[in-house]
């Protein structure tokens with residue numbers, strides 16, 4: 014299916030993004046919608062999105078033009094699917110509507126075409142039953158927005174041909190997504206099934222007046238979540254939450270119908286951002302969340318327990334493997350870690366007790382412990398050791414299991430023109446740093462140290478955030494493992510600081526804890542005005558252990574460093590600039606672009622051997638008595654005197670021209 018034709022049916026929020034994703038990746042795409050105004054809107058959204066990608070340097074102008082010309086728009090199903098190898102249905106989430114569309118597709122699409130559905134919840138077998146080719150019907154569940162969310166759940170119906178699943182997995186990889194295989198067709202598959210229990214919990218909290226949305230969201234943000242659950246629901250649409258609970262109440266258990274507040278709000282047209290009002294007022298384009306104290310009526314453990322419980326049920330039912338559940342939640346919910354990781358650090362008894370408490374408090378059997386947890390076998394379930402009697406056997410051919418993302422995908426090394434390299438930390442949303450990221454950083458730093466062609470290095474995070482710090486899921490296993498992780502982090506920060514090139518960190522979004530230590534290990538820090546940075550460790554019971562407590566006082570003096578570390582107060586880019594933590598402020602434009610431009614200038618204007626020598630002097634010269642420091646400078650001068658670069662530098666200066674340094 015190298016440059017195969019794809020048809021996407023339904024040009025709404027998901028359909029237009031899915032079509033764009035295929036087009037950007039070299040497929041010929043026809044986007045079809047029954048409503049002309051929906052098609053027009055989609056055309057505008059695709060063009061604007063492609064233009065943004067060009068602006069951010071993600072694609073070239075030529076790729077934009079190719080994607081635009083690969084996209085066709087059609088109001089006619091027959092011509093849209095003619096010659097298509099794969100059809101992705103993305104019409105609204107109604108079983109009747111989707112079945113009608115599948116019936117039509119079956120009649121119109123080529124006999125060998127794959128018919129995929131982007132349904133969020135509906136069983137694939139149900140949709141396949143509307144066709145005469147259930148073997149070629151499959152679930153291909155993208156996440157919103159498809160252009161940036163990496164996860165696609167791939168779901169076979171009961172009769173789906175395994176080769177169709179394999180082909181869809183391959184297509185997902187071709188368009189740069191991470192396919193996670195759902196083994197057994199079940200309502201909500203992995204991520205939405207786990208989400209449904211959370212949604213019910215948050216609905217019941219309001220039904221029972223346990224806490225207000227603002228109190229819960231303030232608590233959730235304090236736990237490091239980028240958005241509280243109610244703000245997120247407002248953002249996605251309260252109708253989506255209400256519809257999902259309604260669907261699950263029919264498909265899985267009537268208990269999902271227990272919640273009242275969400276469906277009442279949905280009926281009243283209070284849908285959140287899209288109607289300007291939900292739990293919060295969105296008239297300014299952002300949620301106006303009233304100031305509130307964080308609630309102490311719930312704890313993060315409630316959510317962990319509910320998610321572990323649903324995960325264990327999925328494993329017991331043979332819907333997915335523990336690894337795929339973990340990967341699905343991490344990528345689909347933008348979490349640094351998923352329920353399986355959390356479960357590994359908790360005892361069966363504490364999860365069971367928490368679930369029993371929630372089930373009795375809310376009178377809801379969905380929250381009651383899954384069978385394996387009741388029987389003390391949580392660990393067997395999450396480590397894939399349930400016996401066949403206990404588990405609907407997960408028959409998953411080895412070759413088709415989607416592989417975990419290795420550190421290779423999580424830190425990218427890009428070689429840019431002009432002697433510049435860029436290191437990009439790329440983990441879902443917050444770019445949290447785990448052991449794999451550290452290992453990969455280490456390997457990259459070693460590679461760059463040996464590469465004479467690279468003279469300046471930009472260190473950044475993928476997307477709007479530099480890095481929100483260390484991945485705490487790594488910390489839980491034992492104090493020895495924690496010590497190793499700390500030691501490894503500190504060692505790698507040091508190697509980066511010793512890299513004999515000018516290093517520039519791009520501070521944007523959040524730069525917290527270990528993320529800030531990574532930035533401190535660079536020579537120059539450029540920052541946006543609104544970046545938020547700080548050492549949050551003490552507020553989590555930790556201390557900066559990746560060289561920050563050593564580096565910060567040397568950079569800022571003991572007073573400022575003590576203040577930042579001991580209070581965990583976060584400061585913005587402007588303040589960081591005033592106290593000397595940041596060297597350049599980027600008030601307008603893209604900070605990454607600025608950093609690359611700046612690095613390119615420095616790569617040609619600063620003599621490479623002199624950079625190496627100056628970095629050594631700066632590092633070592635400050636810790637020795639002055640006489641020794643001065644002697645080190647004299648020795649350095651002698652060394653530099655012998656370089657061609659010094660001659661070139663002086664001759665260029667006298668000749669009023671730009672020097673051309675050779676690094677010799």
Ligand SMILES: NC(=O)c1ccc[n+]([C@@H]2O[C@H](COP(=O)([O-])OP(=O)(O)OC[C@H]3O[C@@H](n4cnc5c(N)ncnc54)[C@H](O)[C@@H]3O)[C@@H](O)[C@H]2O)c1
Pocket residue numbers: 022023024025026027028045046047048051102103104105106107114131132133134154155156157249
């Ligand atoms: N929005 C999300 O966050 C999200 C995430 C993952 C999956 N999904 C799923 O994707 C599907 C689409 O969701 P959405 O949010 O894009 O919905 P949407 O309402 O934004 O878009 C649906 C589009 O389908 C069109 N349509 C309706 N009937 C049609 C027909 N008979 N033939 C052709 N087009 C028709 C509509 O005009 C509309 O443009 C749903 O199944 C949803 O559950 C949504």
